[in-house]
Amino acid sequence: MVAETRPAYSIRDIPASVWVLGFVSMLMDISSEMIHALLPIYLVSVLGASMVTVGVIEGIAEATASITKIFSGALSDWLGKRKWLAAIGYGLAAFTKPVFPLAPTVGWLVAARFVDRIGKGIRGAPRDALVADLSPPDLRGASFGLRQSLDTIGAFVGPLLAIALMWWTSDNFTTVFWFAVIPAFLALALIVFAVREPERPQALRAVRNPISLAEIKNLGAAYWWVVAVASVFTLARFSEAFLVLRAQNVGLPIMLVPAVLVAMNVVYALAAYPAGVISDRMGRTAVLAGGILVLVAADIVLALLPSVGGVALGVVLWGLHMGLTQGLLAALVADTAPAELRGTAYGFFNLLGGVAMLAASIIAGALWDITGPQGTFLAGAGFALVALAGLLMVQRRIGQRSPA
Numbered sequence: 001m002v003a004e005t006r007p008a009y010s011i012r013d014i015p016a017s018v019w020v021l022g023f024v025s026m027l028m029d030i031s032s033e034m035i036h037a038l039l040p041i042y043l044v045s046v047l048g049a050s051m052v053t054v055g056v057i058e059g060i061a062e063a064t065a066s067i068t069k070i071f072s073g074a075l076s077d078w079l080g081k082r083k084w085l086a087a088i089g090y091g092l093a094a095f096t097k098p099v100f101p102l103a104p105t106v107g108w109l110v111a112a113r114f115v116d117r118i119g120k121g122i123r124g125a126p127r128d129a130l131v132a133d134l135s136p137p138d139l140r141g142a143s144f145g146l147r148q149s150l151d152t153i154g155a156f157v158g159p160l161l162a163i164a165l166m167w168w169t170s171d172n173f174t175t176v177f178w179f180a181v182i183p184a185f186l187a188l189a190l191i192v193f194a195v196r197e198p199e200r201p202q203a204l205r206a207v208r209n210p211i212s213l214a215e216i217k218n219l220g221a222a223y224w225w226v227v228a229v230a231s232v233f234t235l236a237r238f239s240e241a242f243l244v245l246r247a248q249n250v251g252l253p254i255m256l257v258p259a260v261l262v263a264m265n266v267v268y269a270l271a272a273y274p275a276g277v278i279s280d281r282m283g284r285t286a287v288l289a290g291g292i293l294v295l296v297a298a299d300i301v302l303a304l305l306p307s308v309g310g311v312a313l314g315v316v317l318w319g320l321h322m323g324l325t326q327g328l329l330a331a332l333v334a335d336t337a338p339a340e341l342r343g344t345a346y347g348f349f350n351l352l353g354g355v356a357m358l359a360a361s362i363i364a365g366a367l368w369d370i371t372g373p374q375g376t377f378l379a380g381a382g383f384a385l386v387a388l389a390g391l392l393m394v395q396r397r398i399g400q401r402s403p404a
Contacts, residue, residue: 011146011273015134018143020194021127022150027187028093029151032116033158034180035100037258038166039113042173043106066354068121073129073347074210077340082126082133083197089123090191092116094184101177125346132334132342133198138280141331145276148327149269156265159258201339210344219345222336225394227349230329232390234356236295236383238364238376240264243318246302246373247311263312264319271323276331284328284335285395291324292388299381303374 072089076082092115099112128144135143165176209215240261247260279287298317301310330346337345360383367376 011142013136014139014143014146015136017134017195017197018131018147020190021131021134022147024090024187024191024195025127025147025151026154026157027183027190028090029154030158030161031097031180031182031184031187032093033155034162034165034183035097035177037159037162038173038176039100039109043109065117065121065124066351068118069125069350070211070344070347072122073125073343073345073350076126076129076343077207077210080200080204080206081197082130082343083191083195085126086123086130087188087191089119089121089126090188092119092122094181094188097177097181097184100180101174124350125343128330128333128346129342130195130197131330133339135334137335140334141276141279141284141328142273143276144327144331144334145273145279148272148276148323148330152265152269152272152322156262156269160262163258204340207340207344210341215341215344216348219337219341219348222397223333223345225397226329226332226336227352229387229390229394230349231352231356232383233292233325233329233387234353235360235363236292236299236380236387237318237321238360238380239357240318241361242364242368242373242376243302243311243315245368246314246377247308249373250306250308250311252308252311260311260315264315264322267316267319268322268326271320272327275324276327279328279331284332285391288325288328288332289388289391291321291328292384292391294324295321295384296381296388299377299384303377303381306373 072085076085079085096112096116096119099108103109103112131143131147132140161179162176165179166172169175207215243260243264244258252260275287275291294317298314298321301317302314305311305313329349333345333349334342364376364380367379
């Protein structure tokens with residue numbers, strides 16, 4: 001059987017609005033990470049908060065974001081419009097940023113963090129659905145990969161800028177927080193003035209209640225198989241905080257520990273776009289399976305090579321697996337969900353992924369306490385192999401719906 005040949009596309013063929021959405025994500029991530037890299041230290045050392053308070057703030061913030069995603073995604077399907085919902089989400093995040101340098105008490109910071117995460121929840125599903133709406137099917141993997149690459153650049157540029165500004169200002173938290181306001185409002189301006197939402201195709205049916213049982217069934221079996229595989233896979237890729245703990249565990253000096261996440265995100269950013277391009281040409285499941293195998297390798301290295309060199313190799317492999325999988329999973333949602341329900345599809349996908357990440361981090365922490373880091377990472381490798389087996393079993397089901 002002769003393999004299907006697809007036209008050769010280049011990065012210049014990706015729609016301009018997808019590029020803009022990528023830069024919007026990058027700028028907002030730079031702003032957020034400049035603040036979040038310093039916020040726990042600021043809360044404890046400047047405002048006198050306890051570690052319990054820090055944990056409660058983060059827990060409430062992330063739970064709020066996860067729950068909001070379902071409703072914003074469904075609302076974008078009901079309205080048939082996505083850009084302005086995403087813009088509202090970015091706007092809420094931007095307007096909370098000045099609160100951080102101005103906040104006189106912990107209560108103000110809790111409120112700002114809460115509203116910021118509501119903004120994240122509002123924008124997430126409509127933005128991803130908008131990328132899917134904008135992208136031609138043969139460029140969908142590349143489009144999601146590009147957006148993910150730009151987003152991840154923000155994830156490591158933000159902390160690096162925070163470190164540089166703290167050095168330049170002699171540890172002046174307030175000044176650094178004011179600098180973080182600038183990229184946030186640039187992101188808001190970009191999405192408002194530079195993103196053009198495509199017209200809703202007349203052939204698409206109107207959706208009255210996207211989260212009704214009937215519409216949830218209309219998402220289709222292929223979509224729910226993607227969600228199931230992604231959820232099991234998330235159990236294997238617990239919080240990157242455990243990479244930091246492993247680095248400290250093997251003797252990396254504390255001042256160099258943040259370099260772990262910087263290195264991981266650099267590799268992630270470099271890998272995400274090429275992975276998307278390859279998936280457009282070879283198929284999503286082949287590249288995704290490769291990414292899962294890379295995670296297995298990362299877990300084994302982190303478990304069995306307790307040295308700085310071993311952790312460095314494990315972190316590089318971890319970043320590579322993120323690049324090979326995260327944009328592809330988002331593209332698979334677009335491939336399998338009906339176009340009129342894409343916002344709802346991303347809402348459920350993100351919510352269940354968030355629940356799985358919470359469970360994964362709890363399991364990883366418990367295993368660390370009981371068996372040490374080796375047990376945590378070997379268990380992660382085991383979950384990854386289960387996800388790989390599930391992916392191979394359902395790859396034909398996932399491929400049943402033609403991209404639209």
